[in-house]
Amino acid sequence: MPTQQSATIEARLSEQKSFPPPKSFVEQANMKDPGIYERFENFPDGFVEYAELLDWDERWDKVLDASDPPFYQWFVGGKLNVSKNCIDRHLDTRGDKVALLWEGEDGEVQKITYRDLYKRVNEFAAGLRALGVKEGDIVTMHMPMVPELPIAMLACARIGAPHSVVFGGFSAKALATRIDDAGSRFLVTIDGYYRRGELLDHKSKADEALSMADQEVEKVIVCTRHGGLREGTTLVQGRDVLLSDLVAEHEGETVEPVPRDAEDILFIMYTSGTTGSPKGAQHRTGGYLAYVTGTSKYVLDIKPDDTYWCNADIGWITGHSYIVYGPLALGTTSVMYEGAPDFPHKDRIWAIAEKYDVDIYHTSPTAVRMFMKWGREYPDKHDFHFRHMTTVGEPIQPMAWMWYYEVIGHKEAVIVDTWWQTETGGHLISNLPAIQDMRPGHAGKPLPGIGAKLLDDNGEEVGAGASKAGNLVITRPWPGMLQTLYNDDDRFIKEYWETFSDTRSKDWHDWVYRAGDGAFVSKDGYFRILGRLDDVMNVAGHRLGTMELESAVAQVEEVAEAAVAGRHDAQKGTVPDVYVILREGVDPSDAVRGKIVRAVEEEIGKFARPANVLFVDDLPKTRSGKIMRRLLENISNDEKLGDTTTLRDPSVPERIREQVGGT
């Protein structure tokens, strides 16, 4: 649980001033009727308001079937197609409007209208079919931020093939694990992408992954980033197909969007949990699209005429829900940028915002802290005016919030701090921006229809205004929630429900979703999220399981045992420190340190690289042998040690502290 120290911090923070939304924002907002909360209290029927934002091929018979919790079904009996909702239905009214506005790092620009998108998605879908992809087949994608990624996702949705997008920064090994878990016979990749001016190789990661995977991948679609195939990229005959050849063969073809059951799988997205193996959050078609469209409209205030920029990566849930599906379902222009934010200069982001006259900007606290560190001279050089700004992924410190508000938003834009997770599909806690005041550091109130509260470890409610933090739980099902973990219903129950639910009950009121985060609630109902309470770290907005890192480190033969602890970092929020016991006879050295870092890069990806590798003689363990990572965290963060009485040898943490010299 969060420490007493954070409780005192909260007491001070709750005195944070609130900021009313600018009048100019309120006047034009999509949702300014406070009555929405009451309407959604009519549970579950309130959510029909979101479902009605979509075009259904067949209307549902029942809004929610909760007869077998926690396996809920939403909009039961309804049929719809996601690609039709995101593309076809806009053709008559705004076919010539830009759907995806993509800027490559090298300056290449693609303005893909809804009509262009229709053509490209149809040809891609026809190609997928021709390669043997059938309804229900899972197609894996390992791609950087290029237009072919959302096009491939929508093509899959068109033919009813769920996708599994693996973040482009993941290593070959991580990709292989995900292909195996999904039993995916198809992969979409690309020859390369630009990063800091260089066309980097990407395709070889796919080749390496497929040599490691148990699953046989029959076809690999290879996109090309720049003209022909990047020098050095090789194709495997019979298996690899160039996208350019495939679409040439299917030029101008159209594919009827397949009506999908509301409960059919739209996608799976792997995320880190408390054990070593990643879990596939499985998302449904109808409830998910309804929920992300509703929240895009009311929380993000997206309008069809807007230019909206969510500066995240489509390889994570934020990009799925709020770059691709929600914004396109609303028929807006969604901006994508390929490259580094400081290439070729530190004002690249603001230059893009100015050039395309972006109205809504969406980013992470890590990025805000980075911009803040670079200084206001960069945004100040550019003439851009956001009406609305979002943060997501981690708590934002009030100081960073104020900087974002004043320097980037010129005090003219509202800020929404959206709390949610891969598993929740869309925002659960956030202000409806025209209705509530903003409060720095606080995500805000549960959104319409969402039941959220805090429980202590015994399951007792921690009330609003208590000076104590609690476990954040969600007390009612919602349409955007994951259906299950792919192929693992037991783990689904264990990870999210078991702790606070009566798992024998068939009454959904007895089932409570544990988010894994700690939070406070102020007297007036504002949630302040503290961060993960379980063994999951949030590194620069990327979610990493300590067990995943530890098992990567354990692969190094010199390592006898390893434990990972999070160290606070001014910019990235948290970075991983690895504490390592070496095998008998092995001496600490930079060579071993290098091997450990490489092992993490190979097993997970460069973004997970440890900040420090610390060699120690012992690790703090309980009598039953469990490593107490919290004590290592105290050491990494130079804090007073927490309770050591349950340790087998209570002197271990102090010894470690001496050994690592207070680092």
Ligand code: PRX
């Ligand atoms: O700890 C919370 C943090 O990010 C976790 C979810 O990570 P992921 O599944 O990768 O999804 C990130 C994008 C939704 C949460 O358990 N988190 C997310 N949003 C916030 C947050 N922490 C504080 N404030 C937020 N707004």
